[in-house]
Amino acid sequence: MPAEDELVAARDAYTRGDWRAAYEHFGRAAKTAELSTDDLSSYGMAAWRLGHGRESIRLSEEAFNRLVAENNTRTAAMKAADVALQWLNGGDQTITRVWVNRARRLLESSPEDEAFAYLLYVDSQLSVIDGQFDAGVQRALELQEFVSRRNSPGLTALCLTASGLSKLPFARTSEALADLDEAMMPVLAGQVPVDWAGDIYCAVIHECYRLGDLNRMKTWTNAMDKWREGPEVAASWYGTTCEIHKWQLLSATADYRELEQRLVDALAVIEDFHVGTAGEGHYELGDIRRRMGDIDGARAAFAKAREIGFEPLPGEALLKCHLGDDAAAWSALQMRIDAEEDEISRIRLLPAAIEIALARGRVDEADRCCRQLEEGAEKFDSPGFRAWAQHARGAVLVQQGAPAEALPILQDALRRYRSTQRRYEMAQVYEWMSRAHEATGESADAASDRANADSIYQQLGARPTQATNAEAPGGLTKREVEVLALIAAGASNRDVAKQLFISEKTVGRHLANIFVKLDVSSRTAAAAWAHENRVLPSA
Template structure:
């Protein structure tokens, strides 16, 4: 980045308007891939000013391409569509395979928010032909790969994502590709595929390495920390997940829905629902909102709000059909099956959950498969099929074990305490102060006090000493809370 910006300064100082404009567009692309839209726009404006001095269709094509991707990222979908149409006019004049590839990519990406999924991926597949023929400059070819992989991730289309990743790996081994930048940024999304073959600990280490290689780009690193928090949440590493989600926020990335699911697992379902609802209300992109809905269903069910879960599930089903996404359809069947179980409609739930399991199996989403097996176990238990329920529960446990994932706790918490209250009580039993607990749990000292007051009420005690004594008597073991 520093070298690119230095090159721009030298070209600009030398009054090489054309060279400086081209370099400005390249720097804008780099900043866009780094996730910093503010600086990206600065470089786009610099390139535009230089282009206005010395118009050139090639530079204009690159400018329109980057500008259209920025508009999509900002949910300015109509603007992105107009930019893609302008790019089509320019590339028609240029009649060059490399620019045609950029135009097809921009057209495809800008179609997706309008639910023109089949047309969009036809355009994106068309963009691949000049890339495979080595007719696209390396930086721009890398961006085409990243743009398509990102959209596959957003739509949870893992089979298509796998195909593009395999093509990208072949491309990266070519003689012209010397930088590892594109492999690094895409490594975050590659975690979607690693669950098929690797343990969560292996995926976690790959993510840690990828984040370390990203440098200080806030947007890209923020996405990495979100994924890292989710992996740690699934492992049962609550402290590690909280820290990763905190780092995501520090890198300007909202860590939802992972953070809300973590709070729900820790017994803070109402707070989790509030956090997620605020995020959903603020979301302007229909695809991104759809991605939040499975968590909304799960949290609503954890709160006993079955009607609310049903409404979210219906919205998820509509989104799956609207965007014609195989991944969204699997999520929708999973959600519908869980809602039917909670409604006591066990016979209806079984075929729906089996369909979800089949869909997850086709993409080897093992963690989700384990979750479905748990719901199948409950459904079979409801129908009186005890043997089937035990078999499904065993399948779930086996998958969790293979992944190295934490298995949900079936037993009720002692004293009716939430998971977070148990954490606080364990810390109290270890002799930790409210201040120490706040730091260790990443919550305020005031929040620790509120949890402690709730603990007193539930346990029928009136002092810290009595609460600690109760914890020892009931084997509430302190974990990492050293006095």
């Protein structure tokens, strides 16, 4: 087909929202003819919507340079804002800032141009991501003042989203969520350009997820599913990115085995450029594999997340703890908690810190982290945080020897989890309730709780929680029991390391923990305790 015919077909496909056909026709035309600036811009946007992020950036930047050379300042400014959004989605804040500044310079002579609103939207998000929370609020206020002079539902959606995101770091949760909910109205009505609407969907759903507000997350995820059916979206990468956000919701309720494959397929599509979402996806894949008991698969997914710049915590720390390396797990998680500047992200790490502290027998440390979680739940007034806080407090009370006091708190946590169908967490609470009922002499209730936990784990395709093992004598972890059993059978530290596939240094740390928990000072005394309590090597 001649280049001119390819261009006609490409333009028609682009107008219809058939990004695949537009991309292919533009690509063939570009091999034999130089594309116009408009065609080059459309080619870049078609590439973006198909998930070819790096190619899209190259084409969009070339289109921008042409627009500047042609002295088409207003269109160049809007293109710069588009490219800034692309780099923001790509996870590079430094280059995003370069494009924000380019757009700002171009708009100095046209401060009332609508492109300024898109620029302020990106700038506000970028400030919040960089931890410049006051600047994020200031950009959102500037956007609000700009939009107030116009009757534009699309710009209003951008304004409300920026406002909501800028308020969350200051724990103005109810105001922030009201803004974000209101921002979705123009998006649902199709009054926001597709790329910016996709960003709003992702931002709103992501914040619902971070706050543990699964009911609100479900509302907007269902709305997003309908949005994805539209002709401009169905064939784009937004559908795939939405799958990853949807998976985060479904992981609370659905079969892990099915969701694992869906996530693997989704990640294969977006890894070209969408670093933040891809990192999140690999982390979630690792965490689901951890819960399934796929140790090697979890390690591989966590390693991939780290490779592309996403720190795989707390899941990786929990994996280490369940494998018996609880000291390293605690150290890694505490370093991250201490370094985390975003308060919501820090609060999200605390439930795992509590679980690991209890697995180590450090009840005081668990209680300290639990108080921090309770304070965060009160401050942010988040239903998810409140459920986690009740769950943690109940577990700590069980370990403090107050099972009767723990039971009503655990039952409240169970009710909260049930209202959002957080089934994995429900199973964990049932485990703690089983231990509490056992301690109060209510054996039948304990057995019922244990059966409920096992049933949920089986339905999810998950393994029972290992970090706090009710069966282990002496408060030992599963790995400490394995180490002690081998020591009692006469194995040296080197023998234990070989049999358990861990280092001799790790064996030494486990022995030190065992001595403390059993209140003994020698291998001989520990071995004697093991024989008395029938701690024997497993087959």
